Amino acid sequence: MKLNFLESGIDSLKKGFENLTAYENLQFNNDLIRKKKQRYYHLKDAILFIQHGVEILFKQIIVKHSEYLLFTSIDENVKKAFREKKEKNLKSIFESEVKHKIHTVSFTESIERIKILPQIHFGKQFEEKVRALETYRNVIMHSEPYLDESKINQTFDGLANMLDVFFYQNLGKAYRTISGYGDFVRSFENFQNALKKNNQHLKAEALRVFMDAFNASELSMGAKELKRFTDVDCCAKFMDVLFDSSLIFGIDIYNGYCAGRTVIRRENKEMFKIIAEDKLFFCEFKFKSLIVYLPDMANQSSPIIFVECDSFIERDSKFKNAVAPDFHNILHVDYYRLNDGSILTGEDQMEAFHESESCVEYESVIRFYSSGILCLMNVQGLEYNYGLKRLIEVNRFIDGKDFEVGIRDHLDNF
Structure with missing residues (x-):
């Protein structure tokens, strides 16, 4: 068997996220019968494969900078292996006769060595997630795993995107992304030219803007994919690019309200504001996630952005006593914000x-x-399924993860 770090790591990530998808289909999809033991097996395999893929690709990054950094120490066996590689013109030091006697750095040490490499950003949240993943892996490998499933899900939340961004930045196009983002990037220019040649300028512009938004926010996905993003700072950057562009976005709210020229702006750390410019209508909400659908690049379908809001307890006395359920049993406050700063609530x-x-x-x-x-x-001027309005009305109380898993096998209906 001959596999280099890149091949082995990418294969493990692919298998790991296939198992994670299978797990999520059993855990979050209400249309399927939930089989506890079966989903645990998928989750176990997801942890083992993904952690292995991450560790191996970390070592590929280290080798890319200096093969000498890969080893715990440059002892006599390592020196002997390097001499043999040179003398026999081997492709890898691990083809040497002493390959079983040389020791590469641990997962923890590989993180520390990557962090000191030039021009590599190793984010705090990313580090916390991959370290947690190794902890789960060690428990599974060396004991009976009694682990908190919700904490594991929190670890996996957003991890695929973080891995794709990190490895794509540091390994280049040789890295095959977990999502279709790599294919999206590789085929982007060809589709741009083809769309413009066929006078499909709006679709070409929409794809360009979304590509710019992905680059600015460090979010990633591919065509014909649905993906949920929960990092509020990344999502805010993503939306800033979209709503600062020449594209015009329409909106459909769960209660049937719609508008044809709408933007979303961040007001503070957690709160965002919907501004329907053509109707002078405003909504405020606490952000929880964006669920983005990117359609086939070749057709005239619009990207779709679902916005998930979070619940919160009102502390401001101006609003607290005015909170009430609407016709759909959604808690809200209707109020006027006067130009002099005054707030008026209640009829x-x-x-x-x-x-x-x-x-x-x-x-x-x-x-x-x-x-x-x-x-x-949706992007005004491009096509989209009007039945999606009914989808958000029916699912107005559903958690975003359940929503994502429940509809990602039905994307042909978009």
């Missing part, structure tokens, strides 16, 4: 404001407090 205050015939300008705002799928957005 009495708002009616009194109108009866006063005040000339003060104001914004009519809805502030949402319940978690669930809040809305979907």
